[in-house]
Amino acid sequence: MEEPTVRSYRIRGSRITAPQQLALDTHWASFGIEAGSEKLNLSEIFPDSSEIIMEIGFGMGEATALIAEQFPEKGFLAVDVHRPGVGKLFLLIHEKQLKNVRVIQGDAHLILHEMIEDQSLDGIHLFFPDPWPKKRHHKRRIVNSDFLALIAPKLKADGFIHIATDWVPYAEWIEEVFAASPLFAGGKVERPSWRPVTRFEGQGITKDHQVNDFRYVKR
Numbered sequence: 001m002e003e004p005t006v007r008s009y010r011i012r013g014s015r016i017t018a019p020q021q022l023a024l025d026t027h028w029a030s031f032g033i034e035a036g037s038e039k040l041n042l043s044e045i046f047p048d049s050s051e052i053i054m055e056i057g058f059g060m061g062e063a064t065a066l067i068a069e070q071f072p073e074k075g076f077l078a079v080d081v082h083r084p085g086v087g088k089l090f091l092l093i094h095e096k097q098l099k100n101v102r103v104i105q106g107d108a109h110l111i112l113h114e115m116i117e118d119q120s121l122d123g124i125h126l127f128f129p130d131p132w133p134k135k136r137h138h139k140r141r142i143v144n145s146d147f148l149a150l151i152a153p154k155l156k157a158d159g160f161i162h163i164a165t166d167w168v169p170y171a172e173w174i175e176e177v178f179a180a181s182p183l184f185a186g187g188k189v190e191r192p193s194w195r196p197v198t199r200f201e202g203q204g205i206t207k208d209h210q211v212n213d214f215r216y217v218k219r
């Protein structure tokens with residue numbers, strides 16, 4: 001699979017702080033996984049984990065680290081394209097002495113396609129995906145029918161995806177995309193207590209801005 005031509009992320013500057021760069025240099029061998037075309041052996045990477053969860057688009061990794069800390073028995077494979085965020089997550093993993101997080105820098109589409117075996121994930125976390133509010137950018141929204149077709153085979157039977165968004169039009173979009181798909185069942189859920197409040201939730205609530213959580217299970 002080639003790098004997607006329609007990207008679901010913004011190309012941002014790779015300005016990185018000195019501590020983030022140092023964390024990348026120091027911890028890559030322990031916490032990082034090189035993006036490539038070989039399938040990962042997830043049960044070797046997380047030998048003691050009861051569940052394996054892939055997080056797509058962890059940003060600066062605040063939620064990732066807090067969730068991994070709450071669930072030491074689960075393994076978390078965290079994916080983002082943004083290199084400074086990888087450095088920041090390495091710092092958090094090191095600070096909290098987490099043993100259950102591994103990080104891949106790259107486009108989740110490519111990583112899912114190339115590196116993840118079918119039926120190997122118990123769940124996927126997708127928190128606050130880029131909303132792409134302009135109509136001409138809707139094609140960039142990561143949640144679409146191709147994405148559902150990509151993730152469904154990677155999930156085990158009864159595997160789930162949990163999505164949170166702070167953009168009401170995107171919440172409506174998510175409901176439409178899943179409603180049109182035979183691959184998943186589910187819908188809106190209460191905000192789960194295990195999902196930490198990140199800076200996205202701290203923002204004011206307006207007509208278009210309120211946080212919604214969704215959980216869909218593979219049929």
Ligand SMILES: C[S@@+](CC[C@H](N)C(=O)[O-])C[C@H]1O[C@@H](n2cnc3c(N)ncnc32)[C@H](O)[C@@H]1O
Nearest residue numbers: 008009057058059080081082107108127128130
């Ligand atoms: C709006 S931010 C949210 C970050 C984080 N989940 C949070 O709640 O703070 C969306 C993140 O998704 C990442 N992203 C978007 N498309 C991606 C893709 N195809 N593969 C990996 N990461 C992606 C972006 O780089 C960005 O860091």
